[in-house]
Amino acid sequence: MALVTIPDQDERLTDPEAIAAYLKTCGIDYERWRLAHPVAIDAPATDILRAFSREIDELKARGGYVTADVIDVNPETPGLEAMLSKFSREHWHDEDEVRFIISGHGLFHIHPKMSTVVAIEVEAGDLIRVPRGTWHWFNLCADRHIRAIRLFQDMSGWTPLYTDSNVDQRYLPVCFGASHLQPNSDAAY
Numbered sequence: 001m002a003l004v005t006i007p008d009q010d011e012r013l014t015d016p017e018a019i020a021a022y023l024k025t026c027g028i029d030y031e032r033w034r035l036a037h038p039v040a041i042d043a044p045a046t047d048i049l050r051a052f053s054r055e056i057d058e059l060k061a062r063g064g065y066v067t068a069d070v071i072d073v074n075p076e077t078p079g080l081e082a083m084l085s086k087f088s089r090e091h092w093h094d095e096d097e098v099r100f101i102i103s104g105h106g107l108f109h110i111h112p113k114m115s116t117v118v119a120i121e122v123e124a125g126d127l128i129r130v131p132r133g134t135w136h137w138f139n140l141c142a143d144r145h146i147r148a149i150r151l152f153q154d155m156s157g158w159t160p161l162y163t164d165s166n167v168d169q170r171y172l173p174v175c176f177g178a179s180h181l182q183p184n185s186d187a188a189y
């Protein structure tokens with residue numbers, strides 16, 4: 001389950017309904033989905049996509065997404081730091097950023113134009129949609145691992161466009177959730 005913090009207000013949300021309701025006010029869609037399919041979380045991407053085909057089709061129908069893939073990032077990923085540095089600065093896309101987390105953890109910071117920055121720690125079972133045009137940035141958590149299904153309306157639209165505001169530098173890229181400290185936390189899924 002995601003953990004949401006509002007750093008400037010020293011506030012933390014852990015209840016899924018409260019999280020979804022608050023994020024809705026920021027224009028972010030958040031849902032919890034059960035990982036109920038009989039597929040190993042480290043299965044090949046094609047098996048993951050096949051296992052979640054019903055959910056993927058539902059999301060495609062909802063958001064006009066035409067393609068899906070699996071992003072897999074871990075400490076052994078070649079060029080990891082260079083890749084991460086592209087997304088850890090405040091940016092937006094001309095495309096929704098939709099992620100359904102299969103394993104691992106990640107930290108989204110969202111900078112709504114009309115309210116304060118909110119940090120969203122995601123983990124397995126979390127579905128998040130950051131609409132096109134939303135200012136945001138992303139970091140990994142301490143486990144340096146995330147595996148997620150991504151959906152695209154048009155992959156060419158998913159280039160980061162930078163605000164160059166440096167707002168991201170005011171917020172620590174630190175995850176507070178407890179479960180990522182447990183090496184086998186994903187075993188339950």
Ligand SMILES: [Fe+2]
Pocket residue numbers: 087091092093097136137138160
């Ligand atoms: Fe992004």
